[in-house]
Amino acid sequence: MLAAVVGAAVGLCAGVPLRAAATRYAVPPGEPWRSCLPTPYGRCPRHGERRVGPPPLSVEAVAAALGAVLGAWAPGRWLPLLVWLALFGTVLGFVDAAVKRLPDALTGPLFLGTAVLVPLTDHDPAVWLRCALAAGGLGLLFLLLHLLAPVGRGDAKLAPALGAALGLAGWRAVYGGLFYMWLVAGLWAVTLLVLRRAGRRSELAFGPAMLLGTLAALLAAAHR
Structure with a gap:
């Protein structure tokens, strides 16, 4: 149980840079990558009030869920590889x-x-x-x-x-x-x-x- 809670907390923290990466690369072919740092609610100073990237808190929720699952179920020797895949x-x-x-x-x-x-x-x-x-x-x-x-x-x-x-x-x-x-x-x-x-x-x-x-x-x- 403790491992799942720790994993969820780590995943939640990782959700911030993961959201930035998802926002950066979620552009149609031929368009340049975005360069912004959105909040968990998808707001970015460069885009004003318009939301960019994934829906609010969605990346953070998925990252937390994956962290909890890996913390609870992943074998120790597989953990680095599974974390790499999850990120x-x-x-x-x-x-x-x-x-x-x-x-x-x-x-x-x-x-x-x-x-x-x-x-x-x-x-x-x-x-x-x-x-x-x-x-x-x-x-x-x-x-x-x-x-x-x-x-x-x-x-x-x-x-x-x-x-x-x-x-x-x-x-x-x-x-x-x-x-x-x-x-x-x-x-x-x-x-x-x-x-x-x-x-x-x-x-x-x-x-x-x-x-x-x-x-x-x-x-x-x-x-x-």
Whole structure:
């Protein structure tokens, strides 16, 4: 219980810079990154009374919830990697939901950091090989989906980092991660249809589902 409370408090504090990052990168392709420091209510002196970035307190709430979950459930040796994924995942999820893109400025550092943290998390070379194969496999799968189906190029660039993280927990976690990704995406699509917030041909952000599916699979694997 104490670990969950501490995790929630740390996540809440992290929500301030995470909101700034989400606001900075949530711009349509071709437009320059924003340079402002919004309050938790989305106000920025440069934009006057107009709200910019994610809805008020939303980033902070998500960061606090993730902090509580990781504090309560994450194994100690996986914690640095999961925190890394949670930090970038929070920003990527809000950016993708807002403008339907996953910028290279975020997916690139996420992958590089994951590649560094994987061998620090597990010292077994066989696990490193599995992580590399999982990263390549998911990357190739989502690249094919990008070429053949309405899946974004940013999703294909996000997939290798998620595959490497899932590989730490074994192939069962990799398959479970894929299942959870599509499950979350399907439930979200149905919810939007029922609420009439989207139509059958509406473009939906898949990045948040990929990130949540990965987190669900890793936490499930950690407690098997």
